[in-house]
Amino acid sequence: MSVFTNEEKVQILSDVVEIESVNDHEKDVAEYLQKLFNKHDIQSEIISVNDSDSRANLVAEIGSGSPVLGVSGHMDVVTTGDLDSWNYEPFKLTEDDEGRLHGRGAADMKSGTVALALALIEIKEAGTLKQGTIRFMATAGEEITSAGAKDLYEKGYMDDVDALLIAEPSQDGLVYTHKGTMDIRVTSKGKSAHSSMPELGFNAINPLADFIHYLNKAYSEVDVKSDVLGTPTMNGTVINGGDQVNSIPDRAEALFNMRTIPEYDNKRFESLFNDVKDQVEETKGVDLTVEPYVNRDPISTTGDSDFIKMTQSLAESHFNRSFDLTSTTATTDASFLMKDKDEQFGFIMFGPGESGQAHQVDEYVSKDVYTQFVDFYTQLFSKYLNQ
Numbered sequence: 330m331s332v333f334t335n336e337e338k339v340q341i342l343s344d345v346v347e348i349e350s351v352n353d354h355e356k357d358v359a360e361y362l363q364k365l366f367n368k369h370d371i372q373s374e375i376i377s378v379n380d381s382d383s384r385a386n387l388v389a390e391i392g393s394g395s396p397v398l399g400v401s402g403h404m405d406v407v408t409t410g411d412l413d414s415w416n417y418e419p420f421k422l423t424e425d426d427e428g429r430l431h432g433r434g435a436a437d438m439k440s441g442t443v444a445l446a447l448a449l450i451e452i453k454e455a456g457t458l459k460q461g462t463i464r465f466m467a468t469a470g471e472e473i474t475s476a477g478a479k480d481l482y483e484k485g486y487m488d489d490v491d492a493l494l495i496a497e498p499s500q501d502g503l504v505y506t507h508k509g510t511m512d513i514r515v516t517s518k519g520k521s522a523h524s525s526m527p528e529l530g531f532n533a534i535n536p537l538a539d540f541i542h543y544l545n546k547a548y549s550e551v552d553v554k555s556d557v558l559g560t561p562t563m564n565g566t567v568i569n570g571g572d573q574v575n576s577i578p579d580r581a582e583a584l585f586n587m588r589t590i591p592e593y594d595n596k597r598f599e600s601l602f603n604d605v606k607d608q609v610e611e612t613k614g615v616d617l618t619v620e621p622y623v624n625r626d627p628i629s630t631t632g633d634s635d636f637i638k639m640t641q642s643l644a645e646s647h648f649n650r651s652f653d654l655t656s657t658t659a660t661t662d663a664s665f666l667m668k669d670k671d672e673q674f675g676f677i678m679f680g681p682g683e684s685g686q687a688h689q690v691d692e693y694v695s696k697d698v699y700t701q702f703v704d705f706y707t708q709l710f711s712k713y714l715n716q
């Protein structure tokens with residue numbers, strides 16, 4: 330007997346979608362889930378992130394001892410974007426004629442996070458876990474910097490974890506590897522002066538222009554490729570400098586976004602930027618700063634762990650279709666949670682929702698797929714730990 334009917338599963342997801350945790354207020358989601366866990370005697374802990382009053386992670390556990398299976402999802406969602414282009418209210422879960430549930434976070438990834446929580450309760454109430462621990466980790470801030478996951482990693486919550494499942498939307502494939510991401514700010518400092526007397530100042534724009542030119546040139550010679558993830562990418566996406574046409578600008582900055590692979594990772598990009606900085610600073614008076622402000626590593630695992638094999642075969646029988654092992658260009662909390670894990674580690678990203686639905690207007694998850702995932706997780710987690 331299940332604890333939750335499908336209607337109750339949808340109602341709980343609906344409650345969580347109504348909490349507007351747009352890059353903040355994850356604590357409200359954590360408190361909602363904690364109340365739910367309390368009803369079923371599951372211990373949990375709300376852990377504030379960066380001393381915030383409104384941002385927090387939630388960790389809950391059932392079972393005891395090893396092995397430890399980590400299951401994780403984030404509680405934040407991205408902004409709605411242009412509200413006029415939505416056909417549904419973003420923060421009210423609405424079912425359409427085809428059984429699709431629409432709302433911000435329906436796919437990315439409140440359905441996944443809630444499905445994990447409900448599976449934990451189902452397993453606890455059924456008493457099916459014979460050994461080991463399931464550690465549920467719901468995070469804050471995934472969509473921007475993974476601040477919540479970084480905090481859990483630093484506090485040691487991953488130290489004893491033997492396998493990790495992240496329930497990001499990926500209902501059509503089992504993801505075992507993904508790209509990293511990195512944002513770097515390059516700032517050029519100069520000295521302002523009237524443009525009729527430029528010799529009294531130092532123009533901050535010129536070194537930045539040189540920097541961009543040399544960087545693109547150096548990067549054009551980079552020739553690396555991962556068989557699975559393809560090539561890394563680097564793009565200058567924002568540039569700012571100066572505020573008045575007849576003033577010498579004292580500051581200019583450019584922002585760059587990179588998508589990284591294990592063969593050309595975040596550290597490698599950082600040293601590329603620093604090499605180019607050194608090159609441009611050979612000119613007298615140039616003062617550049619290179620500051621990586623988002624830094625999430627790529628994830629590389631071999632994809633043939635026991636956990637992945639078991640997930641694949643159970644998914645194929647449960648959903649009655651075949652599933653490929655695959656990769657994604659997106660980045661997840663695994664960038665921090667997996668920091669100390671090696672290639673053999675059993676990592677899998679598999680959750681309700683099509684990956685293409687993330688961040689979309691009228692975002693949705695299929696009601697059937699969502700409810701089936703609760704049952705799937707319930708079976709998988711105890712099967713993996715009981716073996």
Ligand SMILES: [Zn+2]
Nearest residue numbers: 403437438497
């Ligand atoms: Zn996500």
